[in-house]
Amino acid sequence: MRHVKLGTLDVSRIGLGCMGMSAFYSGINEDDDASTATIHRAVELGVTFFDTAEMYGPYTNERLVGAALRDHRDDVVIATKGGTYRHIGPNAGERGIDGSAANIRAAVEGSLERLGTDRIDLYYQHRPDPNTPIEETAGVFKKLIEEGKILHYGLSEAAPDRIRAAHAVHPVTAVQTEYSLWTRDPEEAVLPAVRELGIGFVPYSPLGRGFLTGKYRDPAQFDSEDFRRANPRFSDENFRANLAIVDEVERIAKEADATPAQVAIAWVLSKGDDLAPIPGTKRIERLEENLAADSLVLTADQLAALDALQPAAGDRYPDMSSVNI
Numbered sequence: 319m320r321h322v323k324l325g326t327l328d329v330s331r332i333g334l335g336c337m338g339m340s341a342f343y344s345g346i347n348e349d350d351d352a353s354t355a356t357i358h359r360a361v362e363l364g365v366t367f368f369d370t371a372e373m374y375g376p377y378t379n380e381r382l383v384g385a386a387l388r389d390h391r392d393d394v395v396i397a398t399k400g401g402t403y404r405h406i407g408p409n410a411g412e413r414g415i416d417g418s419a420a421n422i423r424a425a426v427e428g429s430l431e432r433l434g435t436d437r438i439d440l441y442y443q444h445r446p447d448p449n450t451p452i453e454e455t456a457g458v459f460k461k462l463i464e465e466g467k468i469l470h471y472g473l474s475e476a477a478p479d480r481i482r483a484a485h486a487v488h489p490v491t492a493v494q495t496e497y498s499l500w501t502r503d504p505e506e507a508v509l510p511a512v513r514e515l516g517i518g519f520v521p522y523s524p525l526g527r528g529f530l531t532g533k534y535r536d537p538a539q540f541d542s543e544d545f546r547r548a549n550p551r552f553s554d555e556n557f558r559a560n561l562a563i564v565d566e567v568e569r570i571a572k573e574a575d576a577t578p579a580q581v582a583i584a585w586v587l588s589k590g591d592d593l594a595p596i597p598g599t600k601r602i603e604r605l606e607e608n609l610a611a612d613s614l615v616l617t618a619d620q621l622a623a624l625d626a627l628q629p630a631a632g633d634r635y636p637d638m639s640s641v642n643i
């Protein structure tokens with residue numbers, strides 16, 4: 319597995335997104351042993367970059383990931399996120415965006431305890447907080463780094479102005495935002511900004527939340543509890559329109575003697591040596607399939623055909639007010 323640098327942080331260029339092991343997608347929490355085995359197989363195959371968050375579960379995913387990686391702690395990068403639960407004040411325990419210094423500090427202490435570690439390699443603000451100056455949030459990250467509780471910090475779904483303001487307080491290591499064949503938004507402003515500043519980029523949902531793998535051809539395949547049922551891209555009408563994207567990915571996969579998932583990941587990887595996508599799976603066989611994208615090289619014609627795909631029909635969240643701000 320090749321490695322890349324996110325800022326100064328060395329990671330395998332394909333990471334493992336652990337969210338779906340505990341939250342949001344069908345089949346959660348059915349089999350923590352299988353999830354743990356998937357994490358262990360990822361380590362065996364050279365993955366050093368694992369992504370979790372306090373809100374996955376909430377809280378259970380950090381415990382799962384921390385326990386699975388305990389014997390590999392010094393060999394891996396654990397990335398987690400916080401700031402979408404309140405840990406202080408009258409609403410403590412409730413969901414809510416709070417990037418204040420006191421809340422972030424409390425969130426980091428909670429993550430350290432659940433992960434069973436003395437330091438978090440990369441800690442992201444999960445969502446921008448419009449009510450707290452980013453200078454305050456970046457300021458507490460700087461202090462937490464000085465104290466050794468976190469080693470690097472990042473921002474998820476922040477827009478360029480916010481990224482620049484945070485970076486001026488203390489260098490940002492990585493920005494994590496949705497980026498895939500059907501989500502090209504970061505190309506316009508976020509990617510140019512992070513490249514100018516020397517910040518790494520972590521594309522999340524590189525498989526389009528599974529859609530780009532071609533394994534889902536009907537929204538009814540998702541349980542009623544599944545996040546995708548309420549996602550505009552997966553509404554009956556948009557889902558049908560978006561199948562044209564998958565058809566083209568499948569065509570290229572056949573030509574490249576690869577799977578659609580591998581094509582989707584290889585396309586993201588082709589976008590630079592300063593990014594590390596984190597495809598998510600809780601199954602060993604899919605993990606192995608996805609990691610093989612590290613050695614898939616698409617031709618210029620194949621990349622051009624993928625670049626020419628129409629972006630998805632439908633917003634990527636039911637409520638877009640807290641992303642890319």
Ligand SMILES: NC(=O)c1ccc[n+]([C@@H]2O[C@H](COP(=O)([O-])OP(=O)(O)OC[C@H]3O[C@@H](n4cnc5c(N)ncnc54)[C@H](OP(=O)(O)O)[C@@H]3O)[C@@H](O)[C@H]2O)c1
Nearest residue numbers: 335336337522523524525526527528531579597598599600
């Ligand atoms: N910062 C943020 O706000 C944010 C938001 C979303 C996600 N994330 C992070 O990004 C990671 C990845 O994103 P994601 O999980 O949303 O989406 P993704 O990686 O685009 O897709 C994951 C989905 O695809 C399925 N899948 C994976 N490999 C497959 C394959 N080879 N064939 C068929 N299906 C496959 C998984 O199911 P199985 O698990 O059943 O295999 C899961 O349902 C998450 O785990 C999380 O760590 C961050």
